[in-house]
Amino acid sequence: MALPPGQRAVAGFPRFGTHLHHPPPPVPADPVIELVGALTKGVTLSVADLAELPRRELGADFHCVAGWSATGLLWEGARFEAVYRGRVEPLLVPDASVSHVVFEGLDGYRSVVVLEDALADDVLIADRLDGRPLDGDHGAPVRLVSPSQYGFVSTKHLCRVEFHTSRPPDPDRWSPIAAHPRARVWSEERHRRLPGRVVRPFYRTLIGPIRKLSARGSRNGPR
Numbered sequence: 069m070a071l072p073p074g075q076r077a078v079a080g081f082p083r084f085g086t087h088l089h090h091p092p093p094p095v096p097a098d099p100v101i102e103l104v105g106a107l108t109k110g111v112t113l114s115v116a117d118l119a120e121l122p123r124r125e126l127g128a129d130f131h132c133v134a135g136w137s138a139t140g141l142l143w144e145g146a147r148f149e150a151v152y153r154g155r156v157e158p159l160l161v162p163d164a165s166v167s168h169v170v171f172e173g174l175d176g177y178r179s180v181v182v183l184e185d186a187l188a189d190d191v192l193i194a195d196r197l198d199g200r201p202l203d204g205d206h207g208a209p210v211r212l213v214s215p216s217q218y219g220f221v222s223t224k225h226l227c228r229v230e231f232h233t234s235r236p237p238d239p240d241r242w243s244p245i246a247a248h249p250r251a252r253v254w255s256e257e258r259h260r261r262l263p264g265r266v267v268r269p270f271y272r273t274l275i276g277p278i279r280k281l282s283a284r285g286s287r288n289g290p291r
């Protein structure tokens with residue numbers, strides 16, 4: 069299948085992220101996802117609960133904003149939409165109109181997603197990759213996967229989801245510089261203000277160093 073504009077296929081699926089050389093966070097004994105924000109009460113969804121929702125398989129490529137793409141991945145999990153309709157909507161504060169969702173990982177990483185994008189058909193909370201439980205490198209115990217958006221949207225080690233009625237402040241993390249709020253890969257929405265094709269060459273220079281550092285913190289050892 070063709071890749072989105074400006075992307076190059078890599079072999080395999082590298083570990084990559086603002087965690088750099090840090091090892092993946094330890095997985096708690098009974099992992100949960102906290103659901104908070106415009107809700108009449110906060111709820112926790114255990115990862116075991118999540119496994120009870122209708123299962124969904126999704127074959128997709130994965131595109132990092134820096135310009136690499138991992139091809140032919142097979143994810144399994146629950147659709148984010150199923151979680152939202154089933155567990156969140158019934159608890160929304162009356163008249164609250166959710167516009168943005170923040171996904172937070174056990175390593176403190178955060179991504180901000182427009183609700184409409186989060187509810188898309190191909191957005192999963194995934195617990196399996198290529199027929200195996202997610203490993204630490206790729207987001208154990210569960211991660212967001214939104215393959216139509218750049219990889220920085222797909223928060224690994226998901227532990228908290230916030231529902232906002234207006235655009236929340238940007239994640240204070242480095243990742244990535246002035247990210248585009250929609251980050252749709254087919255329109256090359258890499259950067260908030262600059263056209264995607266303009267930032268391509270600079271972003272590409274980041275791939276080697278980040279990839280090397282991330283592999284150093286990998287549970288599977290450098291590759």
Ligand SMILES: Nc1nc2c(c(=O)[nH]1)N[C@H]1C(S)=C(S)[C@@H](COP(=O)(O)O)O[C@H]1N2
Binds near residue numbers: 222224
């Ligand atoms: N918790 C967490 N999620 C994260 C990141 C991170 O550093 N921490 N990096 C993001 C970026 S920039 C990318 S490209 C993908 C990489 O996913 P992978 O390590 O499974 O390849 O994870 C995203 N999700």
Ligand SMILES: [Mo]
Binds near residue numbers: 084132133134219
């Ligand atoms: Mo990325």
